[in-house]
Amino acid sequence: GQQVMQIPQYQHVQEGEDFTTYCNSSTTLSNIQWYKQRPGGHPVFLIQLVKSGEVKKQKRLTFQYKEAKKNSSLHITATQTTDVGTYFCAGPPNSGYALNFGKGTSLLVTP
Amino acid sequence: KAGVTQTPRYLIKTRGQQVTLSCSPISGHRSVSWYQQTPGQGLQFLFEYFSETQRNKGNFPGRFSGRQFSNSRSEMNVSTLELGDSALYLCASRPTTATNEKLFFGSGTQLSVL
Numbered sequence: 158g159q160q161v162m163q164i165p166q167y168q169h170v171q172e173g174e175d176f177t178t179y180c181n182s183s184t185t186l187s188n189i190q191w192y193k194q195r196p197g198g199h200p201v202f203l204i205q206l207v208k209s210g211e212v213k214k215q216k217r218l219t220f221q222y223k224e225a226k227k228n229s230s231l232h233i234t235a236t237q238t239t240d241v242g243t244y245f246c247a248g249p250p251n252s253g254y255a256l257n258f259g260k261g262t263s264l265l266v267t268p
Numbered sequence: 269k270a271g272v273t274q275t276p277r278y279l280i281k282t283r284g285q286q287v288t289l290s291c292s293p294i295s296g297h298r299s300v301s302w303y304q305q306t307p308g309q310g311l312q313f314l315f316e317y318f319s320e321t322q323r324n325k326g327n328f329p330g331r332f333s334g335r336q337f338s339n340s341r342s343e344m345n346v347s348t349l350e351l352g353d354s355a356l357y358l359c360a361s362r363p364t365t366a367t368n369e370k371l372f373f374g375s376g377t378q379l380s381v382l
Contacts, residue, residue, distance in 0.1 A: 166308075188368050199358060200311070202370040245311065249367030255301055255324045256371065260310030 159184045159250045163259035170266055176236050178262035180229040180246035187249055189229045190256065191220060195242040203244075236266045269294055272374035274359050280380045286347040289377045293340050293361030299323075300342040301371065302334060305356040314357075317342055318365050346379075354381045 160183040170176055180189065188207045192200040204213055206222035206229060213220045217240075219232045233240055243263045247256040273292040281287050293300050302314040313326035317336035334344045340361075346353055356378050360371035 190370060192371075199373040199375050200360075200371075201373070205368065205370060207368070247311075247371075255313045255316045255326070256367070257313065258303070258311040260308070 159248075159257055161246060161248055161257045161259040163244075163246060163262050165262055166260065167263050168265070170236050170264070172238060172266050172268045173235050176233040176240070176264055178231050178244050178246075178264075180231075180259055182227045182248055185226045187226075189222060190247045191229075191231055192245045192247065192258075193242050194245065194261070198242075200245060233264075236264070238266050238268055240264060241266050269296075272359060272361050272372050274357075274374035274377050276377060277375065278378045278380075280382065281349050282382050283349055283351060285349050286345065287349060287379060289344045289346075289357055289359075289379075291342045291344070291359030291361075291374060293342070293359075294372055297361035297363050297372070298340050299362045299365050299369075300336055300340065301360045301362075302342070302344050303358045303360065304328075305358055305376070306354075311358065314344065316365065323365055349381045351381050354379060 162181045164179050190205045191203040194200045204220050209226050211222040217234045221230045243261040245258050245261045247258040275290045299318045301316040303311040305311050316324045320336045331347045336342045356376045358376045360373045362369040
């Protein structure tokens with residue numbers, strides 16, 4: 158079945174450094190969604206990418222959907238302590254309706 | 269609008285017992301999905317209900333079951349609990365099952381099996 162993989166699993170950065178997490182699917186995705194889960198919280202939707210090559214920005218966050226629609230990335234510029242959490246990507250399966258989530262990248266930012 | 273509500277927030281059970289978790293979706297949302305979250309395993313899909321019908325099921329044993337009521341509220345049941353069932357169980361709702369719709373998650377039920 159379809160698999161969604163994320164790397165790295167963990168990332169520890171100093172405040173002000175950049176951070177990137179990568180999402181790879183074993184099959185082409187019709188769309189990809191990104192979620193953030195703060196420690197002790199629940200996943201919260203960040204953004205959805207639909208078009209091949211699409212790039213979207215939310216303040217310091219840049220989301221990219223690669224040409225083959227199997228890969229995506231999230232880049233955070235100049236991290237802040239408020240960026241701490243786990244970032245998940247998710248895509249719809251080839252059949253069915255539910256979203257398949259990657260295992261997430263946990264980001265720790267130290268001041 | 270009120271968000272997705274899950275009850276109870278915490279639950280402690282012993283092996284062999286059964287448990288029922290409840291989820292009330294956002295008003296107007298007819299799809300409810302359940303996920304199991306354990307450290308290092310991310311979010312693993314359990315099942316999704318839409319209009320009282322199970323539309324999709326993940327790779328979990330038959331001890332895990334669910335249902336949805338006419339008001340879209342959903343319950344999840346786990347029978348014959350095992351230690352490995354200890355996890356955060358998250359419920360998420362969306363208006364329909366369209367794959368381009370985002371999920372709205374509840375705060376989850378933290379289940380501990382002793």
